[in-house]
Amino acid sequence: MVILPKDYKHTLDALQDEKLTIIAGGTDVMVKNRNWSGLIPRVEGNSINIFQLNELSYIREDESGLHIGAGTKLEELLNSPLIFEPLKAAVREMASPAIRHVGTIGGNVGNASPAGDTLPILYVYDTVIVLESVEGIREISIFEFITGPGKTTRKSNEIIKEIILKNIDYTGFYYEKVGGRRSDAISKLSFVGLYNADEKGTIKDVRIAFGAVYKTIVRNHELERQLLQSLNSEKSMEDIIDEYSQLIQPIDDQRSNANYRKNCSLSLLKSFIQMAGGN
Amino acid sequence: MSRVEFILNEKKVEFEGDLNKRLLDVLRDDFGLFGSKEGCGEGECGACAILFNDEIVNSCLLPMANVVNQRVMTIEGFSTTKKYKAIEQSFMDHGAVQCGYCTPGMIIATESLLNKNAKPTEEEIKDGLAGNLCRCTGYNMIIDAIIAVSRREDDLW
Amino acid sequence: MKDISISINKVDNISKISGKEAYVGDIKLPDMYHAKTFRANIIKGTIKKITYPNLPKDYYIVDASDIPGKNFVKIIFDDMPVFVENKVSYYGEPICLVIGKDKTEILKIMDGISVTYEEDTPEFEYKDAVIHYDFNKGDPKYKESDDLKLIEGTYDMGYQEHVYIEPQGMIGYFENNKVSMLGAMQCPYYIKNAVLSILGIEPEEEEKNSKVKVKQAPVGGAFGGKEEFPSLLACQLAVAVNKLKIPISLIYERTEDMEFSTKRHPATIELKTLVTKEGDIKQVMAKVSIDGGAYKGLSGVVLQRAMLAASGAYAFDNMIVTGDVFRTNTVPTGAFRGFGAPQMIFSVEMFIQHIAKTLSINPLKLRKKYLVKQGDTTSTSGTFRDTVIMPDMIKKAMDISNYESKTTKYEKLINAGNSVKGYSKDDVYRGVGMSWFLHGCGFTGSGEQKHIKAVVRLAKDANNQVTILIASVDMGQGIKTTMRKLVAHELEIPFEQVTLDDPDTDYVPDSGPTVASRTMMIVGGLVLEATKKLKKQWKDNEEQLIETNYKQPDYVKWDDETLIGDAYPAYSWGVNIVEVEVSKVTYQVNLVGTWSVYDIGKAIDERIIMGQCDGGLLQGIGYGMLEVMNHKDGKIQQKSVTDYIIPTAKDSAKMETHLMNNPFALGPYGAKGAGELTLIGGAPAVALAIENAIGKNVYKIPVTPEYIMELMNNE
Incomplete structure (x- = not known):
């Protein structure tokens, strides 16, 4: 079953109720869980699709850094004047337009592939991952968030809400x-x-x-x-x-x-x- | 099972089924639209490309949940437009079609690109085609076709 | 009369561009079943026991026990089974088809099949030679001496996968009492003959009362990959349809296609020469080893093509050429555009450069000295009868690319060395490479005369509509357009007055397979001959049927046993120049530009031929620098287009191409073969460009950054 959450709060409630596969753009999940064409992808258990949650799609800057909502599409990063050039450079080279139009930054982080193309940039920007569950918000450095290939410290009731990049100067x-x-x-x-x-x-x-x-x-x-x-x-x-x-x-x-x-x-x-x- | 709606080729349609089903399968199996092809099933070849809210997306990677209440335009829908006719003519004039299996995807990529950038440079065209594999043409004639159509004087884009 | 080369719109353009063209995967017959192949999951061994689960109603398993005829795919040798009987020879060899309507149920049944194997030690090395050929030219009596230096070079190449964007697919159905096949194919009659054989139907019986028909669906790219391989799918389906009398579709997924369909033969080619220090090449010796995989398939003929090209675009007086097909426990290799020639031409082009380097003489001079001239003898002691205009072509290619000044400049740059400790991001080595090549047009040797015996018909109806009846397939190369153009042009009638449909063996005669760059030259030649006959006998508003049969030109003399004589009736020629940049930091190669000149006799449609030139060259360049495929313990490692890298638009470059006008007397309007030629020069040109850039000899393709790093670190 696929849950289509009404809003962000509904998402947190659903995640609290059961372990769900979170799907946003789908560009990784749909490849990993490929099935014979015509059949439903073999996604484990029930899933929740957050692709259309506008609440997770934003880019804003404040004194703590650059906040990018997890649901922000890769293409939107390219189009935003707030995004630092190094991150844009990585996004530009990481995927075709067709992937960039649906793939999200939260997906690239959550997927935790050692070959994930935004990750080296996020590491040098000392990125903080903001996770949320009904229990509250948890901020964790990307260094501690990703523990191995495809492995993160996200708990099953948590969602990646946003990432915060520290604004650093470089010449x-x-x-x-x-x-x-x-x-x-x-x-x-x-x-x-x-x-x-x-x-x-x-x-x-x-x-x-x-x-x-x-x-x-x-x-x-x-x-x-x-x-x-x-x-x-x-x-x-x-x-x-x-x-x-x-x-x-x-x-x-x-x-x-x-x-x-x-x-x-x-x-x-x-x-x-x-x-x-x-x- | 869910019952949802989306806009397919400018018409509101209904889909009933698992929302993790791939849009590609829905187009081909439920709606009989076979212009979107499956070449690789993992978002690399672009043969299944469609316009999703006017932007190119691989329908083989798009779960139906993402499509709910959104606009999908396939080659079948796009081929009724004036822009399509111009692209079609240019592809013919430049010999951009061989086996044809990648072609609908290439047309979609062209439209998506020109929507954002009406007068792309050659490099920008290549970027725009980066997710569409063609094994027959070596791409040059496709690129020429796109340059030519984007340089038309009637400013379709 | 208008020049026939002037381009017209391809007839299938609009249906393809608009997405209306229905390929085999788009065709849904009423009540159609799906089939999936259940495969062995060991590399070599014997099936001890196989247990099928209980099947629900309307689900079926079809295996070797259902085969009415002999259990092999009729290709050349009777060695490749349609379904494993008990001996498994490669990983993924098909054991049975599981058939049903619901795909989930089919997968469940497949999960329920249990097989007990007794495993054997597989062979992956070049040890088990199953086909051997050799021939000599001249009097190869020379031995190494004080005056004669022995120079050697060993060249290696891996698999190349076709990556037609449409995966393999076939539909089998039962109609009008016939087992019928509809699918992606290059050779409808290969399939028909294979199906007859698996069903145990004798050709004479079929002649009297036809039981099998094969129809081609639009083909989404083939490149040789849909030459013999679809016969396997067709045989499997034929067995099923014969038993069940239901429509069944068997469409491969990309990963299944990449893992288990044929590929270009990996090869090792050892070249040796005895040469004076002034560069007099007294003798050349070539030893060709190709990996045929688990079954022989077409490997013998591929080996021949490779061996016959042993002198490349050059003529050497004395040669010893030997070659073997090795059987290994890997997926069978097969036809791929060029058919053995790309491997050999790569090796020869590198070798002659390496000879010149070893002797410190100008490579271009050495190459020019041995370049084929009209009247020279071929590697098999036949004769190059037609004019060879390579000197003009080479000059043209060099002029438009600035080849000479570039090579000299880039050579100096690399030889000057570099005292800098590190490199900045944009630092590159630059290089330019040039390949010269030829391709024999049509089948090797007496293939056309003895085996194919092409028949072509033209049927005119009472409305003066002329229908071309041939078995040739349009797989993107445009013959639906060019064949009709040929006939319309000759009869001086409107293009629309000529019809050519996708072949159906119920209606078209066996004009042979769509392979070997033979379609325009041989089949087109017969079509034109028939057209001329029709023109002469033309009777307005009357039905007329004209038939022509292939007859080998009298001058062609060939001995199948000794491999001596004229291997081909004609040759097409080409020159490719490729320029590259190699990153000094990462060794990634960037294609800068290409310049090509071809002699294909005469283009029946210039734009169509230019499309072949661009596409073929990029496939050749991909083979030379990008496309890595290998197996690990018999399992293909690159099973997806994510892992098997073919060029994208960004990897391509501007391609400048010129066609020479050099009509071949026996070709239709002077046309010779074109399709394969355009692939052959890409790999050596790009490899030579990289060699020029990095100043190290290249012995292997693809020349990946990994390989370049190895070369650079071996100071």
Whole structure:
């Protein structure tokens, strides 16, 4: 059975009553649960379809950051002047127009695929996931929210309400999605790097994330601190790159191999470091 | 089982059944509209593309719940319009059709693109076609057809 | 008279664009049943026991025990069963069809089937040679010496999947006492013969009292993938329809199609040459190994095509050519546009470049020195009889692409090395590559004369409407338009006065399969011959029937046993130039542009041919740089179009194409073969472009970023 909730409150009540599969745009659920054509997709248990809940579709900014309602469609992110360019860059390359018109940001987060294309960007923006249930609101950092491929700490009575991106300043931005072809492809790996330099060229902030090379997105604050120091002291980066190399533990699969994923990730890191003025 | 309504090719219609059913199956099995094709069943090839509130969407990934009270236009509906006629002529003039299996989806992609961007550049056309696979043409003639139709003087879009 | 090449609108344009064209998956017969294939889930072994669940009313299982004839798909060899009898030879081999009206019930029945297997150790290596050919040319007596250097190159290629956007599908039904098939196919008579064989009907019996008919539905792309494979679906359905007398549709899902339908043969081609240091090629040796999968299918003929192309667009005096089809416990490989030639032409084009590099001589000079001229002998000691205009074509392609200045510039760039430690995001290597190639038109050797024996008819009714009766299929290449154009043009009557329907074996004679780039040259040739006859005998408002039969040109001499002589009546030629950028950071390849020149004799419709040129080239380029398919323990890993990457519009590039006018005396209005030719040069051109860009020899396609990284790291 599919529940079509009247409104957001109805959704929370329904989720409280039973474990439901939440469906928004459907672009992931419908692929995962594919059945013989003509038959109903094999969605486990009952489901609730929140695609038409306008209450979850918004983009607004306040002092706590940029709030994006979970039901906001990917295409809407592209069209909004409030959305930061790095997120737009990822959305532009992640999917075809047909997918962007229905796929939602909440879906990409909730799906928690290591190859999820918005995720590396959300990681560098220290995104907070806002979950809600009839019991109340729970805010959790994306680092703690996603625990493995397809795994999150969302409880079955909770819904992803919105995500909050911290507004950060940057003067340099590097994004690369490496897929099997130039569009419409699942990432073999992806990389995002941001840095912020002052007028004197001193780097004040640097952030890096890798997608599809570990069971979750790879981002490490300690290494970023070391990298920041090195960038400002013209120290060699080799140790830091080695450390990242330890964190990047990709797999061989039908789309690429571990060797390429690892080496390419490191090349992108080096290329980014060079862009930031490092050695 | 639910009974819901949606707008199919500008007519209000009813659907009764599981709301997780794919729009593609509803179009083909319940309404006998077979212009939307199944090429891959996972949103990669675009052969099943339809206009969903005027935008291209893969009907193979769209559960009926998403369609309730929304507007769906298939190639059958679109093919009665003036814009369609212009696209059709341009596809013919430029040799954009070979086996034809991807073609209705390509037409839908063209309309969706031109609705948003009446005079797209070649790069923008390629972006607009990124979710529609064609194995016959190598895309050049399709791109030429879209450039030509978007450069018409009657400003259809 | 107007030039026949001037394009007209394709007849099926409007029905296709408007979505009205009904492909097999769109056809619903009254009371139609669905069928699904139940497959073995081991790779190799024996079925010890199979238990079917109790079937509800109106649900059926059809398996090997229901076959009236011999249990094999009649192709060339009698080796591939229609349903597994007890021996499983590849993962997913069909065991039975489950038939019924409700798909959920069918899936439930499939879940209820239990099979006990005894598993065997599968073979995946090139060990079990099942077909072998060899031939020599000239006097290959040379041995390595102080004066003669031995240069070797081994070239590898993986599977290529057709990815016709319409998956395989067939409907079987019983009508007028006939087992009837309607579906996506290239070869209605291959299917008819296979169905006759599985039903145990002798051809003579069928002649007297027809029991089988095959009708083609509009085909949503084929590329060879609907040559022999649909015979399997048809045989399975025929067994079911023969038993149950009900209409049944068997439509593949994409994943099923990608996992279990035929693909282009993976191959390893070892090339060797004995050459002086000045670049005098004394002798060339080629050893071809192709992976046929679990059954021989068409692999022997594919192997021949590959071997016959062993000298590419060049002529070498002395050659030793050997080849084997290896049986492995994998999905059977089969026909795919080019049919063995793409593998060989890739290898030869890379090899001649590698020879020149090894000897430090100019590759272009070496290639020009051995380029085929009219009167040269072919690899099989036949003769290139017709004018070869490759020098003009090469010049043209090089001029429009700026090939020479680009190669030199890019070579210098890469050879200058790079002292920079890291690269910025937009840093690229640039490269340009050029391939020269040919394709033998029509069936290899005496195939047309001995096996196909094409028959073509023209029927004129009392209203002077002329109907073309041929078994050729329009699968997008436009023959519904070009054949009618041919006849209308010759008779100087309006196009509308000529009819050509999708073939139905009840009405059309066996003009042969829609394969081997033979349709316009051979079938079209016969159609034109018939048209000329009709023109001569034309009687207004009278019914007339004209028949023509294929006759091999007298000059063609071929020996099937030794593979010596004229393998083809004519050759089409091509030059592709491809330019790429390779990211210095990720090694991703970006197609910049392509420039092509083709000699296909004469285009019967220029726009249609240009469509073939664009599409074929992008398939070839995809084969060369994008399309990875492999198996792991006998299971295909890329089972969806998400995982098997074919080019999108964004991966394509501007393609500039020129057609030469070089009419072939025996082709209709001078037309030769075109469909396959356009695919063949793509892979070597793009591989050579990447080689030019990165300064490393390429030995394998597709040249993926993963492979480029390997090459770059092997300093």
